[in-house]
Structures are given as C-alpha cells and as structure tokens.
Amino acid sequence: GRSAGLEGPGAVRPEVAGARSATGVTISGLHKSFGDNEVLKGIDMSVAPGEVVCLIGASGSGKSTLLRCVNRLENPDAGTITVGEHEATHPDVNLDAMRRQIGMVFQQFNLFPHLSVLENCTITPRRVLRQSTAEAEAEALAQLDTVGLKHLADRRPDQLSGGQQQRVAIARALTMKPQLMLFDEPTSALDPETVGDVLASMRKLAQAGMTMLVVTHEMGFAREVADRVVFMDQGLVVEEGPAAELIGDPQQPRTQDFLRRVL
Numbered sequence: 001g002r003s004a005g006l007e008g009p010g011a012v013r014p015e016v017a018g019a020r021s022a023t024g025v026t027i028s029g030l031h032k033s034f035g036d037n038e039v040l041k042g043i044d045m046s047v048a049p050g051e052v053v054c055l056i057g058a059s060g061s062g063k064s065t066l067l068r069c070v071n072r073l074e075n076p077d078a079g080t081i082t083v084g085e086h087e088a089t090h091p092d093v094n095l096d097a098m099r100r101q102i103g104m105v106f107q108q109f110n111l112f113p114h115l116s117v118l119e120n121c122t123i124t125p126r127r128v129l130r131q132s133t134a135e136a137e138a139e140a141l142a143q144l145d146t147v148g149l150k151h152l153a154d155r156r157p158d159q160l161s162g163g164q165q166q167r168v169a170i171a172r173a174l175t176m177k178p179q180l181m182l183f184d185e186p187t188s189a190l191d192p193e194t195v196g197d198v199l200a201s202m203r204k205l206a207q208a209g210m211t212m213l214v215v216t217h218e219m220g221f222a223r224e225v226a227d228r229v230v231f232m233d234q235g236l237v238v239e240e241g242p243a244a245e246l247i248g249d250p251q252q253p254r255t256q257d258f259l260r261r262v263l
C-alpha cells in the first residue's frame with residue numbers, strides 16, 4: 001500500500017500544491033500493432049482514483065505503447081480506455097479536454113532550453129489555461145516548492161542536474177492541475193545520485209492522493225510506493241498484485257525470471 005510505514009492512524013498527508021480530486025483509468029481488451037508487430041495483445045488493467053500502479057516488464061514488452069495509448073499519443077486498434085468521464089477510444093472524445101486531465105513525464109524531460117525554469121512552468125498554463133502571468137507564476141512557484149526547486153526558478157535548464165530537470169518536468173506537469181499522472185521511466189536517464197530526489201517527489205505526489213501509472217525499473221520505489229504492480233511481457237499482462245506480494249512472491253515463471261534479473 002501507499003507506504004504503510006508513513007500512513008499509520010493520524011498520519012498527515014504532505015500537502016502538494018494544487019492537489020485535487022483524482023481520476024481513474026480503465027483499459028479493456030487493448031490491442032495495438034505496428035505493421036505486423038502486435039505490441040499489445042489484449043490488455044485489461046485499471047488504476048483506481050488515487051491509486052498508484054507501477055508497470056514493470058522487459059524492454060520491448062509494450063509498456064510505453066500502453067501509456068501512450070492512454071492519452072492517445074498512439075491510436076489503439078481495438079479495446080476501450082476510459083480516463084475519468086472521458087472515453088479515450090471513442091471517436092467523438094474531446095482529446096484536448098481529456099489530455100488536460102493527464103500529466104505525462106517521460107525519460108527525456110524536454111524542457112525548453114531557452115526559457116528559465118519558471119517560464120518552462122508558466123508557458124502552458126498561460127497559453128492553454130489562459131492564466132495571467134501573475135497567476136501562472138504563483139502556481140508554478142508553489143509546484144516548484146513542492147519538488148524543492150523554488151530557489152532555482154530563474155535558472156536555465158542546462159544549469160540544472162538531470163534530476164533537477166526531471167523535477168522541473170514534474171512541477172511543470174502539475175501546473176496544469178492534472179488528475180492523473182503517467183510516468184514513463186522517469187529516472188532511467190538520470191545519474192544515480194540524482195534519482196533519489198526524483199523518486200522522493202513522486203512519493204510525495206502519491207501520498208497527496210494523485211492517481212499515478214508509473215513505468216519503472218525502480219523496484220524499491222514500486223515496493224514502497226505502489227499500491228499494485230502489474231508485470232507485462234510480450235504485450236500481455238502476465239501477473240498483477242499488491243506491490244509487496246508481486247515483488248516478494250511472484251507466482252508466474254516469467255515474473256520470477258524478470259525479477260531475478262532486475263533485483
């Protein structure tokens with residue numbers, strides 16, 4: 001569960017600026033091929049509002065494609081995906097409205113190199129949410145404070161470590177007030193010494209009640225923070241369960257093989 005050690009009776013959830021009601025995701029019968037390569041072969045999975053699910057599996061098993069189908073960066077061939085009240089796979093879905101509810105953080109953080117940290121975090125709320133500069137800056141500073149980087153608001157991305165840039169990318173996503181956060185290997189490109197601070201920011205977000213679907217190879221994070229872990233192999237969900245059970249006592253041979261290799 002959500003860090004059992006931190007959530008005893010009377011535990012206080014850390015405040016995350018702008019945290020708001022969470023939204024869930026339901027995926028059923030999802031198929032996706034690239035040419036002859038069937039990458040997703042009928043995926044059923046869900047993330048409940050406020051739940052943290054870690055998606056694990058070998059490279060090439062379809063994890064990124066699955067995440068990209070959720071916000072329709074890829075078009076599924078079959079199946080349904082709902083995100084809150086939006087049916088992502090419906091022909092008439094309002095993609096802009098749906099995507100505004102979804103924050104995405106990738107391995108490559110893609111900050112604008114010529115803009116300051118603060119400007120990186122205000123440009124989209126100003127353009128898309130039509131916020132005033134003052135309103136956008138106040139929200140951005142609050143989110144940068146949440147990830148511990150308010151003091152670097154005037155820096156440019158190239159003056160930050162990889163881990164700091166990734167935390168800016170998280171703050172930037174949060175300025176749009178998403179109800180669901182998708183993370184695709186957010187720490188895979190980072191120097192080992194900066195990984196911990198990124199995971200700490202993600203843990204704080206989880207504890208604030210954000211719905212999170214996280215592709216990661218960080219089994220310590222999955223075990224501590226995830227409510228559930230889903231193991232995918234070759235386009236199918238092989239096994240899923242509570243984090244401690246799936247990681248500590250996997251039942252399927254393919255899960256056991258995978259975990260033996262990464263742990």
Ligand code: ADP
Nearest residue numbers: 034037039057058059060061062063064065066
């Ligand atoms: P994972 O994230 O688990 O490593 P991916 O979803 O990235 O897996 O990739 C799964 C398979 O889909 C791989 O064989 C990959 O080459 C293929 N694939 C992913 N995206 C594309 C694409 N845009 N065009 C063609 N093949 C793709």
Ligand code: MG
Nearest residue numbers: 063064065184
């Ligand atoms: Mg991937």
